[in-house]
Amino acid sequence: MSKPVVAIVYHSGYGHTKVLAESVLAGIGEVEAVEGVAISVDEVDEKWEVLDGAAAIIFGAPIYMGSVSAGFWAFAEKSSKRWFELKWKDKLAAGFVNSGSQNGDKLQGLHALFNLSQQHAMVWVGLGLHPGNNNSKGSVEDLNRLGGFGGAFAQSNVDEGPDMVPQADRRTAAHLGRRVAEAAVRWGKGA
Numbered sequence: 001m002s003k004p005v006v007a008i009v010y011h012s013g014y015g016h017t018k019v020l021a022e023s024v025l026a027g028i029g030e031v032e033a034v035e036g037v038a039i040s041v042d043e044v045d046e047k048w049e050v051l052d053g054a055a056a057i058i059f060g061a062p063i064y065m066g067s068v069s070a071g072f073w074a075f076a077e078k079s080s081k082r083w084f085e086l087k088w089k090d091k092l093a094a095g096f097v098n099s100g101s102q103n104g105d106k107l108q109g110l111h112a113l114f115n116l117s118q119q120h121a122m123v124w125v126g127l128g129l130h131p132g133n134n135n136s137k138g139s140v141e142d143l144n145r146l147g148g149f150g151g152a153f154a155q156s157n158v159d160e161g162p163d164m165v166p167q168a169d170r171r172t173a174a175h176l177g178r179r180v181a182e183a184a185v186r187w188g189k190g191a
């Protein structure tokens with residue numbers, strides 16, 4: 001029998017969010033009982049069936065002008081074909097967002113991803129971590145250094161390339177992938 005698929009679908013205009021998608025994929029890869037797959041919104045038209053067969057879908061987007069990028073939202077609107085039949089009902093869902101500013105209105109973007117999941121009648125999985133870097137002994141190297149709860153938050157300096165996406169945010173993204181993969185095993189639905 002084939003393994004349940006945990007899919008990531010993401011947009012990345014300049015490569016930073018792609019690095020985080022790869023970290024989420026690495027986290028999924030730590031759970032042997034599932035198979036991870038990362039799909040860019042640019043290639044999604046050939047991959048709808050992968051999403052339809054997945055046990056879980058993790059949405060990822062950069063923050064552009066205070067919410068998720070138009071590139072991601074074009075995918076969200078295209079997913080309305082699935083909405084008509086509630087094709088993604090009861091799949092697990094989760095999200096990660098990345099912005100240039102420390103805050104950058106990331107929560108607005110994460111809520112857009114959450115709302116998308118609820119339109120599809122999916123079941124949202126949060127990050128499941130305490131906040132890091134919130135006391136005098138804390139550091140920017142802490143897991144969940146940006147202190148998110150509903151998903152994985154990341155911050156990428158706007159004058160640096162994707163190689164410089166902070167390691168702590170990559171680890172936080174990997175944690176989310178692992179958590180959703182473990183949840184998918186417990187949830188036991190999907191394909």
Ligand SMILES: Cc1cc2nc3c(=O)[nH]c(=O)nc-3n(C[C@H](O)[C@H](O)[C@H](O)COP(=O)(O)O)c2cc1C
Pocket residue numbers: 011012013014015016017018062063064065066067098099100101102103104105156157158
């Ligand atoms: C059109 C545009 C709008 C942006 N708006 C925001 C914003 O509202 N808040 C923020 O913190 N960063 C903003 N940024 C910065 C991006 O979120 C940041 O550079 C991010 O790492 C880009 O990810 P990507 O390389 O995956 O596209 C914006 C960037 C662009 C290109």
